[in-house]
Amino acid sequence: MSVSGLKAELKFLESIFDPNHERFRIIDWKPDELSCQFNVTGEKLLIIHCNITESYPSTPPIWFVDSDDPSLAEVLERLEDVRKGSTLLLQQLKRLICDLCRLYNLPQHPDVEMLDQPLPAGPITQERKHGLSDEVTSEEEEEEEMGEQDIDLDQDLDHYDMKEEEPAEGKKSEDDGIEKENLAILEKIRKNQRQDHLNGAVSGSVQASDRLMKELREIYRSQSYKTGIYSVELVSDSLYEWHVKLRTVDPDSPLHSDLQVLKEKEGVDYILLNFSYKDNFPFDPPFVRVVSPVLSGG
Structure with a gap:
């Protein structure tokens, strides 16, 4: 991924989780690292760091937290299950926030659903941010109403998505040719x-x-x-x-x-x-x- 593409991801994250966000905050970022806070109780803040290599997204980000709590280590280890996608950082961050909310018995924050949206062409204003959040909620309600009628369609879409994740013809995978x-x-x-x-x-x-x-x-x-x-x-x-x-x-x-x-x-x-x-x-x-x-x- 180009530096500009990675910066677009990081700026998108910062626009959603600014330093005043009630649950998760992007405190500082550079193209090779990310510093965040997870607000547990208002007084208890988890400091989370992420290192991003030049080969991202082929090489997943490396996450670590300033804590010896084994439960937090398990949360970070589960991020290794999220390994595919052009916006891998966004998907891992979504998994991280959701798992931390479950760990501390906190309600899932609706803003995490915005991480599934395509990267915007321009900066996100507060009005646009809330609009995206409302759109996500509306889509979820429609999906629930469809119920079992969507099962076959979902399977077809899953099959389509799997094909989309495969490398384009002629594109060399990072692992090609390695035993x-x-x-x-x-x-x-x-x-x-x-x-x-x-x-x-x-x-x-x-x-x-x-x-x-x-x-x-x-x-x-x-x-x-x-x-x-x-x-x-x-x-x-x-x-x-x-x-x-x-x-x-x-x-x-x-x-x-x-x-x-x-x-x-x-x-x-x-x-x-x-x-x-x-x-x-x-x-x-x-x-x-x-x-x-x-x-x-x-």
């Missing part, structure tokens, strides 16, 4: 990052993590990786430290014959490299060192 085991590694990294945010033990930066995830995806789909020219392993599941095994080099280079000798004598057919990344990557390149074997003469 299942490597997709599992990427998913594990994402979950670990989310848990780190929840625990307040964030390592690295949003920008560096996002870029490293992109680099890792490109590696996993590259032919050089798939054919075994080299392999990549994360050290202790850290996105910021890699072990790279270089298995194939130019046959005309002296290193090629050295690798053959190494394999015959020690049974090792690769050069092990260690890549360490800083939180300002890609502006600062990784530090690379040879772990094994000991090289000389080059």
Whole structure:
């Protein structure tokens, strides 16, 4: 998604949930993060943060809250179930507000239904905001009156919606060309990052993590990786430290014959490299060192 598209989502959210909203408030936002408040009792306010990566909406937002309450952690974990849609941030926020209202036995606020509306072409005034809310209420009443007569139609529409969610022909999915085991590694990294945010033990930066995830995806789909020219392993599941095994080099280079000798004598057919990344990557390149074997003469 373009930066302008993401900003349109964020401005739309701010127009609905302004700092004076009775239930949920957008306190501050930037293209890569969002700060919110959920008003529980008037005196009790939950501070909620959201980090948004450059690959949004392909990569879902990361939510965390300033609390050790396990119930809140469960609420945030359930946001992972909402993973599809061009306005993923809006849909996750709707789920978040609804789940928090249920958690604290509060009535569902009608403004959350506005998050299902298409993004407006221009700014939302208070009059337009209330008009949208009334329109949503009217539509809900009509749906209830239709009752069972709409069942078949709903099924047809569901089928249509499923087709709409599929990528357009020729559009490359972010996961295309990546094996299942490597997709599992990427998913594990994402979950670990989310848990780190929840625990307040964030390592690295949003920008560096996002870029490293992109680099890792490109590696996993590259032919050089798939054919075994080299392999990549994360050290202790850290996105910021890699072990790279270089298995194939130019046959005309002296290193090629050295690798053959190494394999015959020690049974090792690769050069092990260690890549360490800083939180300002890609502006600062990784530090690379040879772990094994000991090289000389080059």
